[in-house]
Amino acid sequence: MNFDMSPYGAFIWPAYIVSALALGGLTVWTILCWRAVKAKLAALEKK
Amino acid sequence: MTPYFMPFWALLTRDLRLSVREGGGAALALGFFALVATLVPLGVGSDLMLLAKVGGGVLWVAAVLAALLSLDRLFQADYEDGSLDLITLSPLSLEGAAAAKITAHWLSTGLPLTLLSPVLSVLFGLSGPATLALALSLAIGTPAVSAVGAIGASLTLSLRRGGLILPLIVLPLLVPAVIFGAGMVVAVQTGLANGALGLLAAFSLAATLLSPFVAAMAVRLNLAG
Amino acid sequence: MFDWLFRYANPARFMSLSGTLLPWLWGAAVLSLLAGLYMGFSAPPDYQQGRTVLILFIHVPAAIMATNVYACIVVASLFSLVNRHILADVAARTAAPLGAAFTLLALVTGSLWGRPMWGTWWEWDPRLVSTLVMFFLYLGYSALWGAIEDETKAARICAVLALVGAVNIPIIKFSVEWWNSLHQGESIMSGNLAGPFLWPWLVMQLFYMLLFVCLWLMRIRTAILERRVRNLMQASP
Numbered sequence: 301m302n303f304d305m306s307p308y309g310a311f312i313w314p315a316y317i318v319s320a321l322a323l324g325g326l327t328v329w330t331i332l333c334w335r336a337v338k339a340k341l342a343a344l345e346k347k
Numbered sequence: 348m349t350p351y352f353m354p355f356w357a358l359l360t361r362d363l364r365l366s367v368r369e370g371g372g373a374a375l376a377l378g379f380f381a382l383v384a385t386l387v388p389l390g391v392g393s394d395l396m397l398l399a400k401v402g403g404g405v406l407w408v409a410a411v412l413a414a415l416l417s418l419d420r421l422f423q424a425d426y427e428d429g430s431l432d433l434i435t436l437s438p439l440s441l442e443g444a445a446a447a448k449i450t451a452h453w454l455s456t457g458l459p460l461t462l463l464s465p466v467l468s469v470l471f472g473l474s475g476p477a478t479l480a481l482a483l484s485l486a487i488g489t490p491a492v493s494a495v496g497a498i499g500a501s502l503t504l505s506l507r508r509g510g511l512i513l514p515l516i517v518l519p520l521l522v523p524a525v526i527f528g529a530g531m532v533v534a535v536q537t538g539l540a541n542g543a544l545g546l547l548a549a550f551s552l553a554a555t556l557l558s559p560f561v562a563a564m565a566v567r568l569n570l571a572g
Numbered sequence: 573m574f575d576w577l578f579r580y581a582n583p584a585r586f587m588s589l590s591g592t593l594l595p596w597l598w599g600a601a602v603l604s605l606l607a608g609l610y611m612g613f614s615a616p617p618d619y620q621q622g623r624t625v626l627i628l629f630i631h632v633p634a635a636i637m638a639t640n641v642y643a644c645i646v647v648a649s650l651f652s653l654v655n656r657h658i659l660a661d662v663a664a665r666t667a668a669p670l671g672a673a674f675t676l677l678a679l680v681t682g683s684l685w686g687r688p689m690w691g692t693w694w695e696w697d698p699r700l701v702s703t704l705v706m707f708f709l710y711l712g713y714s715a716l717w718g719a720i721e722d723e724t725k726a727a728r729i730c731a732v733l734a735l736v737g738a739v740n741i742p743i744i745k746f747s748v749e750w751w752n753s754l755h756q757g758e759s760i761m762s763g764n765l766a767g768p769f770l771w772p773w774l775v776m777q778l779f780y781m782l783l784f785v786c787l788w789l790m791r792i793r794t795a796i797l798e799r800r801v802r803n804l805m806q807a808s809p
Contacts, residue, residue, distance in 0.1 A: 308622055308623050308624045308688050311624065311627065311684045311685070311687055311688050312623060312624060312626050312627055312684075314684055315626075315627045315630060315631070315680075315681045315684040315685065316626075316630060318677070318680055318681065318684075319630045319634070319677055319681060322673055322676070322677050323673075323677075323783060326669075326670065326673055326787060327783070327787065330787050330790050330791055330794070331790070333791070333794050334790055334793065334794045334797075337794050337797040337798050337801060338797065340801050341797050341800060341801050341804075344801060344804045344805065345804070347808070
C-alpha cells in the first residue's frame with residue numbers, strides 16, 4: 301500500500317477523516333440508541 | 348359545470364377579499380419585492396452593467412420569496428377557524444377548492460408582482476427587451492410558484508410553526524422555475540434562443556394542473572387525523 | 573408478488589429476520605471496507621488526477637448512496653400511502669438522516685476533491701448543485717417529520733412530500749444541467765472510474781451499501797422497540 305500522497309495529501313486525508321468521522325459517528329449513534337431502547341425495554345418488562 | 352362554478356367563484360373572490368385586507372398577503376408581497384430589489388444593489392454595488400447582468404435572476408428570486416410570504420396561511424387560516432371543514436362539505440370538490448385558492452393566491456401575489464416588475468427592472472438597468480422578457484417570464488412562472496407553494500402549504504397546514512418549514516420544502520421544488528425564468532431574461536440579453544420560455548411554460552402548466560390534486564390529498568390527510 | 577414482503581411486515585417476524593441477518597451484514601461490511609481501502613491505496617496514481625483519485629473512492633459511493641437512499645424513501649412512502657404499512661412509515665423516517673449524512677459527505681468530499689482539481693472549493697457544476705438541492709430536500713423531509721405530532725399523520729404527509737420530491741428531482745436535475753450549459757459550457761467533472769480504479773470503487777460502493785443496510789435495519793429495529801416501550805408505558809401508568 302502506497303501512502304505517498306504528495307502533493308494532495310492535505311486534501312485526501314481530510315476527506316477520509318471526515319468520512320470516517322461521519323460514518324463512524326452514525327454507527328456509534330445508531331448502536332447507542334439501540335442499546336438504550338433495549339435497556340429501557342428490559343427494565344419495563346422486569347416490572 | 349354550473350353547480351361547481353358558483354362555489355369556485357365564491358371561494359376565489361372570498362380569498363381575494365381576505366388577501367387585500369390588512370393581514371392579507373397582497374401588499375406585503377409587493378413591498379417585500381420592492382425592498383429586496385432595493386437591498387441587492389446596496390449590497391452588491393451600483394455598477395449598472397453588473398446589475399443588469401444579474402437583474403433577471405435577482406428579481407426572479409425576490410419574486411419567489413415575496414410570493415412565499417403569504418403561502419403558509421393559504422390553508423392554515425381556514426383550517427384553524429373551521430372553514431376548511433365547511434369547504435369539504437360544499438358541492439365543489441376539494442381539488443376544485445384547491446384550484447380556486449391557488450388562483451386567488453396568484454391573482455393577489457403573482458400577478459401584482461409581474462405588473463410591478465418593469466418598474467423594478469429600471470432599478471437594475473435592464474434593457475427594454477429584457478424588461479419585457481422578465482415580465483413575461485414572471486407572468487408564465489408565478490402560477491407555478493403559487494401551485495407548488497400550495498402543495499407545501501397543504502402539507503404544513505396543521506403546523507403552528509409551519510411557516511418556517513414551508514420555504515424549506517417549497518424552494519428546492521421551485522429551482523426549475525427560477526432557472527428557466529431567469530433563463531428567459533438571459534436569452535434576450537445574450538441574443539441566443541435557449542428554449543427557456545417553452546421549458547418554463549411546460550413546468551408551469553404541469554405544476555398548475557397537478558398541484559390541486561396533490562394539495563387536496565394533503566388536506567384530506569391532515570383533516571383525517 | 574409482494575406476499576413475502578408483507579409476511580415480514582409483521583414486526584415480530586421482521587425483528588427475528590433482521591436479527592439473524594445483521595451480524596453477517598456487519599461482517600461483510602467490515603470485510604468490504606478493509607478490502608476496499610487496501611485496493612484503493614494500492615492503486616497507482618491516475619494519469620490526470622494523481623492520487624486525488626483516492627477521494628473519488630469515498631466521494632462517488634457517498635453521492636450514489638445519497639440518491640439510492642432517497643429512492644428507498646420513495647418506495648417506503650408508496651407502501652406507506654397505498655398499503656398503510658406500519659413498517660413502511662418507520663423505514664422511511666429512519667432512512668432520512670442516513671441519506672442526509674451521505675449527501676453532506678458527498679458535498680464535502682466533492683469539495684475537497686474539487687480544490688486540487690479545479691482550484692476552487694466549490695464549483696457550480698450540475699452534479700454538485702443537484703446534490704446540494706437534494707440535501708435541502710432531505711432537510712425539509714426530516715423537518716416535516718419532526719414537526720407533525722401524530723405519527724401516522726406525519727408518515728402519510730411526509731410520504732406525499734417524498735413522492736412530490738421524487739417527481740421533481742429529474743426535473744431539477746434537467747434544469748440544473750440546462751442552466752449549466754447556459755452559463756459555463758460542458759460539465760468539467762468527469763467521475764469516470766475505469767481500469768485499476770474500477771474495482772476499488774466497486775468494493776467501496778459495496779461497503780457503503782452494506783453500511784447503510786446495517787444502520788437502517790438497526791434503526792428500524794430500534795424504532796419498533798421504542799413503540800413497544802411507549803405501549804408498555806401507556807398500559808401501566
